[in-house]
Amino acid sequence: MAAAVNPTSLESAPRIMRLVAECSRSRARAGELRLPHGPVATPVFMPVGTQATMKGITAEQLDALGCRICLGNTYHLGLRPGPELIQKAHGLHGFMNWPHNLLTDSGGFQMVSLVSLSEVTEEGVRFRSPYDGDETLLSPEKSVEIQNALGSDIIMQLDDVVSSTVTGPRVEEAMYRSIRWLDRCIAAHQRPDKQNLFAIIQGGLDADLRATCLEEMTKRDVPGFAIGGLSGGESKGQFWRMVALSTSRLPKDKPRYLMGVGYATDLVVCVALGCDMFDCVFPTRTARFGSALVPTGNLQLKKKQYEKDFRPIDSNCTCPTCQKHSRAFLHALLHSDNTAALHHLTVHNIAYQLQLMSAVRASIVEKRFPDFVRDFMGTMYGDPTLCPTWATEALASVGITLR
C-alpha cells in the first residue's frame, strides 16, 4: 500500500525538517531540523541526559563535541526537582544552562521500565514513587503540562507503552489508547509555536496494528513522528520489519524519530530504512562501565590486555580523550576511585556516536551511502558475510547488498 498522506489535514502543520539529500537506493535521508534553539543536522543521535545533566560531562564539553540536541526525561524531572522549580529557573534550558535543543520524553517508557510501580488506566499512568511512596498520576494532560513547563523544543505525547515481548489484546488496547492520548496531548498543548509535539506510533510487533496506528496518527497535525514500542526484548528480525513498515507509511517531509536505538549497527541500518533521529542510553551508560566504543565494536578497558596498550582508544577519533590519553592510562584510572575515568569515556563515546552520524550524513549527501554501509559493516564484522542476518536482510530490503 502506498504511503497514505492525507493532504487536507496536514497543510497547516509546521514543517520543521528540510530534506537536503536522499539516497537513490535506500530510504536514507540527510536533512536539517529547524528548531527553536537552532538547526540540527540529520540523521542525528541524541545523547540522553535524563535528570538535567549529561552524566558527568559539562554543558560546555557537550557543546564542544558538536551536540546540538539531547534528551531530558519528564517522569524523573517531574518528580525531582519538579516543574514549578524548573519554570522558575527559566525552563529546563535555563536550569541546566544548555543553549541548544532539548527533547523530553513523556514518561511513557517508565511505564515499561518501572512496570512494578505503575498502573495504567484510560485516565493515565499511576506511579508509586520509589523515593517516598507517594502516588502520582501521569495523564496525557499532566505530561504535556510538565513538558510545557520544561520548555523543551520537542515534546513527546504520552503513549500507552507495552513491552515488545507482550502479546495478545493488551497490545491492541495500548495502540488505540495511544491514539486517544495523542489527541488529548494535542488538545492540552499550550505552546505549539514554541514546542513541537511528536506522535509515537505503537502497535507492538503486529503489522496490522502498526498499520492502523500509522494510518490514524498521520491524520493528526503534528510536526514529527516517533516509532515507539520497539528496542525492547523483541528479535531483531521483528524489529527491523516494524521499522521498515513504519517508515514506508510516514510522510517524507516530517522527521522520523526511532526511540531507544543507539548501537552503531542498528543506527546505520535504520538510517537506511528511513529514520532521521535516534536516542539511547547505551553509549553513555556503557562508558560508566569502562567500555569504549570503536569502529570494530568496543574495548573493555578494565581488562588486563589494555594495561600496557599505549595507543589512544581510536587513532582516528578527534575527541579530547583520544587526543590526550592512552588506553593504558584509562585502564589504570578505571581501577581507581577517581570518577574522571568515567568522564573520559563518556566524552569519547558521545564523540563516537556523533562522528558516526556525521559520517553517515556526509555519505548520503555525497551520494555514496551504500558504499559507506559496506565499509562500515566490513570494519565492524570483518567480512560482509559475518554481518548479522537481520541487518543483511534489512539492508537488502531497501536495495543495499553487502558483497
Add this chain to the structure above:
Amino acid sequence: MMKLNLTKVVNGCRLGKIKNLGKTGDRTMDIPACLLYTKTGSAPHLTHQTLHTIHGVPAMAQLTLSSLAEHHEVLAEYKEGIGKFIGMPESLLYCSLHDPVSPCPAGYVTNKVLQKSTVIGVIEGGDVMEERLRSARETAKRPVGGFLLDGFQGNPATLETRLYLLSSVTAELPEDKPRLICGVSRPDEVLECIERGVDIFESFFPYQVTERGCALTFSFDYQPNPEETLLQQNGTQEEIKYVDQTKKIKTTSCNQEMTSFEINLKEKKYQEDFDPLVRGCSCYCCKNHTRAYIHHLLVTNELLAGVLLMMHNFEHYFGFFHSIREALKSDRLAQLKELICRQAS
C-alpha cells in the same frame, strides 16, 4: 638543582620564588604555594578539559606513590615518564609517598631514590622536641632539594599543640630550600604554618569539601571596597548564623568534619536558590550554574555534582593562595589572617 630565592620575610612568613625547576630547568614557582591534588595521576573528577577551565591551577601537581606504585611495571615499559602517561607533560610533578586523604600512621616514611628527580628530605620526630631537632639538623646536612615536614597532620587540635614544634624545626632549616608540609590544608592551618616558615601545601582540602557535597565560600578578600564589605558582612553573618544551627544538626548526623569555610549544598534551603555558589567567583560553575542546580545534582546523585563542585572548590582555594602571596607582597597578611580567623569559628 632547584633553588629558592626569598623576596622577603615578614614575621616568619616567607615570600619567594623557586627557580630551576622542570626538565630543562627553566620553570619557576612562587611561594607560598599549594600543589594540585591528584588521585592516580588525575585531578579528582576532572578531565584535562575541565581542569583547564580552572583559573590559577598550580604549576606543580602532587602525585601519590601509593596510587601509582602498582603501575610501576607499566611505567617502566612506557619509558616516556609519568607526566606524559597521565596526560600532564607540561606540569611540574611532586611525588609524595602517601595520599593525604587516605591516612597512614606517621613515621612510616622511608627515603626512596628516584632518577633525575630532586629528593626531598623528610623531617620526623613525633612530638618529641629533641627528636625533631635532631631530624631537622641531620637532614639539613644532606644534599636534598627541600624538606617535608611530616607528622604534623591530624585533627585541628593536634596541629595546635604541634605548632610550637614546627617553629623550632623550621628554624634549623636552611633559608634557601623550600619547606613542604603534608596533611595540612585548611585555610586557617595554612596561615599558621606559613607564619612558622612553611612554603608549600597540599590541596586536598577542596577535594574533601567536594566529597561531602559542600562548596567553599569563605572570603579571602582582605581589602574589599566599602560597598562590598557591607554586602559581604550581611552575607557572612547570615551564613554564620545558619552554620551554627546546622553544625549542631551535623554532629548528630555524623558529619562533624564540615568546616565553617563552606556551605552544604544538600540543604533544603538551596533548592530554590538561583544565586551562584559564590557571588563574583569567576569559576566555570559560578559563571554557568546556580546553587539550586547543584542541589538538584546532589539530591539525584548525579556525577556532575562532583565535577562542578571540584571546579569551584579548586578555583576558590587557588584564589586563596594567590591572595596570600598578594597580601605578603603588600604587607597585609595580618588583615588576611584576621579575616580567615573570623570565619574559622
